[in-house]
Amino acid sequence: MTVAAPVSPPAVADPSGRRVVVTVVAIQVACCLGFFSVMAHLVAHLRHDLGLMAGTAGLILGARTGLQFALLLPVGALTDRIGARRTGAIACVLRAAGFALLGAAEGVGALLFAAVVLAVGGALYNPAAQSLLAGVGPAHQAKGFAAYVTAQHAATVAGPPVGLALISLEPGFALLTGAAAAMWAISGGLFLLLPRTGRRAGPVPGVLSGVRAVLADRRFLLFALMTAPTTLLANHIMTAVPLLGFAPAAATLCFSVLAAIAAAAQPFVAAGRRGERPWVLRAGLLCAAGAFFVLAPLDGTELAPLMVAAVLNGVANGLIQPSIFQRTTRHAPPERFGSYYGVLAFCAGMFSFAGEMLVGRLFDLGSAGATAALVGVGAFALVSAFGTRGP
DSSP states (O other), rough: OEEEEEEEOSOOOOHHHHHHEEEEEEEEHHHHHHHHHHHHHHHHIIISSEEEEOOHHHHHHHHHHHHHHHHHHHHHHHHHHHHHHHHHHHHHHHHHHHHHHHOOOSSSHOOOOOOOOHHHHHHHHHHHHHHHHHHHHHHHHHHHHHHHHHHHHHHHHHHHHHHHEEEESTTTTHHHHHHHHHHHHHHHHHHSSSOOOOOSSSSOHHHHHHHHHHHHHHHHHHHHHHTTTTHHHHHHHHHHHHTTOOOOOHHHHHHHHHHHHHHHHHHHHHHGGGGGGGHHHHHHHOOOOOOOOHHOOOOSSSHHHHHHHHHHHHHHEEEEEHHHHHHHHHHHGGGHHHHHHHHHHHHHHHHHHHHHEEEEEEEOOOHHHHHOOOOOOOOHHHHHHHHHHHH
């Protein structure tokens, strides 16, 4: 994020490794563009087109997010069991079906069902894609993951305007979700075009045994717990900036700068596998802390400090994500990478889900609550920076 079971990655460069990287990055572009083009306009559709109350819309969004995070624990091990190539194809089929259902749904029950299908597909996708990247060998691994994350950043910026262009045409939101479904369906076909790999010798690891093996690895488990705030640190700025009162143009500029800086930092981390060095992750976490401390006193009018926060958060994203990936691939046995990723992502996802709920309540208390929320998020980054050790 390669059929029946992953194999130990080769020690030298090979054409198949390059092919895997190119294909996975192409899949990432299509999937993320489809996802962000819909998600940028989903709340408006639920509120204005369907007339749902804010609490009902929040329930639908929260059901997808919470279930997807919860499923990451077993799904990572399932990826080891059935193979990353097959898991990725299933993920894309489910996501395509979920977006198609979302475009056709009008009642709360149908919307919740679509959210569940989207959640299952999303939980399957990332472990599959990253397991494939982890298996290509050192010659392609670091640069491949850098390109993978860069594709996500580009889609984060490009998705909303693409969605706006599609939703302005007839039949509106249904056309947008149909286009997203098509992108995910094409991506599922790309997964199946990836080269098959030889079957790993020995028994295929089971789902429960894979999770138990990771939970028994105390060094990695501590690493997963200490880096749990990273998903909240990466995502919360996109919630905080609009809530602070910044105009859409300023918010868009902030997110574009953030994505560009993050993409520019990727080659630095990829070169020489710098992400394996503890100081890289620590520096990223300190930059994330700084970004939220800069945001905390803002009231929606100060553009210059907002750009400073965007640069700091961009550097943080550019350092943190590839560092965690490289350190996990170095530590995890090749046949259990999915299990290790699943535990890591589960911890980060559940922390982000709980953190977003708490921070949202603090924002509802007014400017003092918003300041306290952002300072608190920055404090989480500091604790992680000084508490992170191995693996």
